[in-house]
Amino acid sequence: MKSTHKKLFFLSFTCFSFLGIQKSHACDSCNFFEYSLLQNKSYFGLFYRYRGFNDYKSYTAVSPNGQSIINYPQQLSLGFTPVDYPTIMHEPEGNNLYVSKSKEDFETYQTIEVRGNITIKNKWNLTAVLPYEFNKIYYQEYLDLPKPSRDTTLFVQGWGDLKLAGDYIWLIYKQKARHTIRPGIAINLPTGQALVKSTNEANSYYDPIIQPGKGAFAFIPRINYQWFLTNQGINAGASYQLSTEGAQNYQMGKSFNAYGIYFHQFNAAENLLLAPNAGFYYEGSDKDLWVNEKQDLTGGKILFAQIGLDLNITQTTFNLVYQYPISQKLNGNQILNDHRISVGLTRSFKL
Template sequence: MKRIILILLVMSWGLQSQACDICGCRLGGVYFGILPMYNTHFFGLRYSQASFNAAIDYRNNQYFEDEFSEDTYRRIDIMGRYSISKRLQVNFIVPYLMNDMNGSHQSVQSAGVGDPMVLLYYNLFNTGDKGSSLWQHSLSVGGGVKLPLGEYQKQDAGQIINRNFQIGSGSLDYLLSMNYTLRYQKFGINAEASYKLNSKNSEGYRFGNQSNASTYLFYWITTPQVAILPLAGVYYEQAEKHLDGKIEQFNTGGSAMFGTVGVQLFRKNLNLNVLYQVPWMQNFNTESTVSISANNRFTVGLMYNFSFKKKKQKPKDKIKKQRWQ
């Protein structure tokens, strides 16, 4: 069973993140998607689910028994944004993870609050508020940290379980992110990319650096009651091999590409987001006897946009303010 645990490369942050650490899904949680109201705050919840199959085929070796594992990774993100100014925004994600590993030789469940993320975004430009323009676009870039608050030393039968199955990584990691949206009348394209630079935890273990990117085409449909945004595109994720000290770990790292379809619904201050992903390409770093396959994923989220009303200044306050300007 020790060997099958070593090949379980599944864990997510992906739609996107969402549960396979070797394919970068832990970073997937940085995904925010198409957010048309840049000057408002928001608060929301997002549920993501992914599953993977892993197996070891010893090719009828009489000394070893074939092993397999079917694993499901669920994630609930508490997420929000606070707009400091027209250009500066602070985004945060606090995940709650529920991992189920069901193997031929072992079954393990793990749940708890994971590693939260905090990012500061800077909006380089945004022409979305210029309704008279046929072309509208916006670009935001940001950076931040992932804090090591989740459990990362969970054990089963006296032995530490697979690192990818842990709730946290135990390391302080650094994040880079960008989000670009281009729209011509009702048609548009959204591109989002992220990179996570991982550090070692207290045990000297370091997850491979991870990156992901997505590109979606969308069409803006408006009705008197709701705005509908159907979308379709691709999502790609990649991760380097893990290191235990200076030793590269077998069966870690790899890449995957998913086809994505979804829809966003906007009604007043509410934004409902649904995504469904199907794997198109998978290339995991595995030994010859090991196979790993990612299954379909889905994500659903609900956000509430709001803003604080500015207090009206009294005439005396206005005079004082003018003197200091």
Template sequence: MKKIYLLVIAIIPLFNPNQAKACDSCNFFEYSLLENKSFFGLFYRSRKFDNYLLYPNKTASVIQTYPAQLGTRLLPWNAPEVMHEPEGNGLYVQKSKQDFETYQTIEARGNYTLKNKWNFTFLLPYEFNKVYYEKYLNIPKPVRDTTLFVQGWGDLTLATDYIHLIYNPKSRHTLRPGIAVTLPTGQALVKSAIEIQEPFDPIIQPGRGAFSFIPRFNYQWFLEKQGINIGMSYQWSTEGEQEYEFGNSFNAFLQYFYQVSIGQKLILVPNAGLYFESAEKDLLQGIEQELTGGKVSFAQVGVDLNYTKTTFSFIFQKPFSQTLNGNQILNQNRISVGLIRSFKM
């Protein structure tokens, strides 16, 4: 019976206030058979945000969004506070319990391993983003039940890892230092359908229009039918479209897995672990955006089901701690489903 590594789909971002842009592709520790490590996969990811820590006490407390004045103004109007929210085009929104945001991704991923020493990976996402606000204050005519839809190609990520294997009589250690680069290939200037054709807010754009550099490190310890995965990475981003720069972020995960053989060809791998991300504040024209950045911790459970060269993967994440800068919309549950087919070259 072939032994397998655990599939850790850590591309599920630990979305802090940077929403879908925190670090979509920082950590991914690929599934692989010992004899066959190259693969192609398709993934579906879904994550949701709703609820706030606080709600405005007065209807006069409104938020003016990018790109109109790039600030929050709580009456009187001569006291602006720089902020950032993903509402779109120079309108106003009053935070409500009905507000929510959903980010869905269909992603193609290819992986090639050269001589069991070098690993090359690409990730290409297509994004479907939806933002709903129950109280959308388009002065002087307030609008209720406003929904914004944005979809398009996300940025291409390319990654390279060096694979170092250490074998003992009963255990195996795998160390994988590497680096990933996200290229400004996605759609970062998708426009809204309102009268003035301005691009949507950078946070809900499918792409960034910027380069990101992501050094990362993964370690796996495998003992008979169980093991542990540990990974961490740090992301530096350059300024992208609309003079917007996403904050640098750090993330890490710890995961335990156990392998169960069912018959001669079927392998079941349940897993459980923790995921953490911390991000700095974003910058708009060099000015810190107060409602961005923070820390989020998730608990996650999942299962991988492998049949010969095909693997199905499912992961569920739930936040248990989040410390965000300001009164941002909160992280909620997210899922990831993947289908992988390995091959030899």
């Protein structure tokens, strides 16, 4: 197999909006890196990503921070007293809705993503990513006044924001090893569906967190590094995201992502290259802003353990990544991260 087939780049998830009425995620609009198994090759790819959330840090039967019932007008209208709150409840940005947190609650986010990558003269790399989102949130008890409702499912789907990226490719060759350094920047464009209307109230929109698009620009400086020796190597990278204010006066908090993995690749058969890998992925973000006010149930830090496998046959590459949270410190009683899965299929080509 050609030596160029023995170059592996790690796919760090293209995280889009971690959605949900609780604004429950450490990185609401994650940074992304392009993926290419072949060294500096152009490609076209189709990816599927799944992210799940369930469980809470606590199910306290009293109000948070000792707040009085005056701070909870919906609870007052339902006849609750400070000593018999069913659980901590949260009202998202002016939606006039409360959620009773229970073990049965869950959130799932699925994305189908088209990705195109062009390499120019082995020095410059351009990437475009277009996602379509399917977001599902279930609450065992959803307090939509004047009376609570049970077994409530919210479902929103639509086009996410278009993302464009450019990187410079710097190759350093030693006697046996090769170093690849790729500084660059990505931009999130406000092209997605950011004002999908709610089915619960007439002429109102879903919470900005649950929208497929954000209606905002995001700027993501980033850097990727790879050390490669014979048939093994290390990939590492970091990125930082800054977002402008988007639809419904909502602004995502500043976020930071980093990853590091070890990979080993070998020829399983003629023209068949396998490359298993394992490592860690970290993401963290500040609190989001709504009308310039910090949102307490947003932001935090999370560390994932990761395993993956890349399979390459000539110009076609299959990619599988599984991530599981091993540590998460989220602000407030947010719903917790569960596992994530990404599956991709790419076809490389020459210009």
